[in-house]
Amino acid sequence: MSEPWEEEGPGTVKKFMYVNRKAPYGTIYALESLEVVLIAAAFEQDVSMAFLDDGVYQLKKGQDTKGIGQKNFSPTYRALEGYDVEKLYVEAESLAERGLSEDDLLVPVEVMSREALAELMNEQEVILSF
Amino acid sequence: MSMLHTVNKSPFERNTLVSCLGHATAGSAILLIEDGVYGALEGTAHSDLLRGALADHSVYVLGPDLNARGMTDDQVIEGVSVVDYGGFVDLTEKHEKVQAWL
Amino acid sequence: MPIEANGKVYETDEEGYLADLNDWNPDLAAAMAKADGADLDENHWEVINFLREYYEEYQIAPAVRVLTKAIGKKLGPDKGNSKYLYELFPYGPAKQACKYAGLPKPTGCV
Numbered sequence: 597m598s599e600p601w602e603e604e605g606p607g608t609v610k611k612f613m614y615v616n617r618k619a620p621y622g623t624i625y626a627l628e629s630l631e632v633v634l635i636a637a638a639f640e641q642d643v644s645m646a647f648l649d650d651g652v653y654q655l656k657k658g659q660d661t662k663g664i665g666q667k668n669f670s671p672t673y674r675a676l677e678g679y680d681v682e683k684l685y686v687e688a689e690s691l692a693e694r695g696l697s698e699d700d701l702l703v704p705v706e707v708m709s710r711e712a713l714a715e716l717m718n719e720q721e722v723i724l725s726f
Numbered sequence: 727m728s729m730l731h732t733v734n735k736s737p738f739e740r741n742t743l744v745s746c747l748g749h750a751t752a753g754s755a756i757l758l759i760e761d762g763v764y765g766a767l768e769g770t771a772h773s774d775l776l777r778g779a780l781a782d783h784s785v786y787v788l789g790p791d792l793n794a795r796g797m798t799d800d801q802v803i804e805g806v807s808v809v810d811y812g813g814f815v816d817l818t819e820k821h822e823k824v825q826a827w828l
Numbered sequence: 829m830p831i832e833a834n835g836k837v838y839e840t841d842e843e844g845y846l847a848d849l850n851d852w853n854p855d856l857a858a859a860m861a862k863a864d865g866a867d868l869d870e871n872h873w874e875v876i877n878f879l880r881e882y883y884e885e886y887q888i889a890p891a892v893r894v895l896t897k898a899i900g901k902k903l904g905p906d907k908g909n910s911k912y913l914y915e916l917f918p919y920g921p922a923k924q925a926c927k928y929a930g931l932p933k934p935t936g937c938v
Binding site: 660662 | 734735736738739760761764767768769770771773789790791793794795796797798810811
């Protein structure tokens with residue numbers, strides 16, 4: 597019998613990537629992805645999140661949703677570090693097309709080229725797309 | 727007969743804005759809402775699309791949707807007017823019909 | 829089932845979590861604890877207040893593992909461990925403490 601505070605070690609560790617391609621608020625995808633990542637973080641896998649296409653808008657600084665009556669979930673991206681989700685990749689081309697730069701983002705990320713991100717996707721064992 | 731067109735999809739993700747602009751006759755008004763507000767921003771790959779529409783159309787963008795997405799009024803293409811929900815209602819009253827491009 | 833504190837009745841969900849975070853006050857936390865047969869001392873309050881601050885900053889209730897680590901960082905290793913937190917909140921530190929703090933049930937919680 598194990599006590600509830602005794603932690604079980606992780607089983608097989610797999611490389612999981614959550615691919616985020618949707619803007620926040622207009623659809624539920626961004627929030628759903630974030631919730632799944634937070635829940636799955638308990639399973640101690642090798643988790644990364646990629647932000648490309650309109651997904652880069654999820655990380656835009658200065659979101660203020662008071663006017664639209666929806667919850668502003670952008671502060672939650674800053675909690676990911678505490679959940680040991682530290683690999684956040686942002687596609688450089690997606691930022692550039694939108695006139696954004698790394699300074700516009702609300703968490704520290706690694707900006708990389710589409711080519712490099714494609715390589716990284718190839719290395720994953722599980723890819724979850726939102 | 728005046729028409730108000732609303733667009734609620736990001737121009738990066740759907741061709742909704744392109745399609746709307748292709749069908750909106752001169753003099754009709756265009757209002758960008760929800761993810762459509764990304765189409766109103768200066769300095770993006772699609773900024774020219776909307777800038778081109780300003781010659782024939784009055785173009786509006788919904789401020790609360792802009793702010794929710796971390797964008798401010800001064801990031802909007804010059805000539806596009808930022809409106810609040812009251813302005814949205816005024817626009818729908820001012821025009822005979824509303825065509826929502828989804 | 830609704831919960832009563834100071835003569836006022838507050839809505840909760842079926843598991844007893846407060847429906848509206850803004851309704852929260854310390855008396856309400858004490859009333860919730862009492863309904864569970866618990867009395868809140870300063871050690872409980874320390875965790876409850878910590879959770880409210882965490883929620884304010886990140887807009888989520890932390891998972892128990894994250895809570896434990898964060899408490900350790902702020903209040904030291906003798907409090908930042910599961911055993912201590914389970915003794916304070918035997919129904920599960922994140923779950924029970926979040927309830928008293930007026931937060932929603934934690935995402936992926938124990």
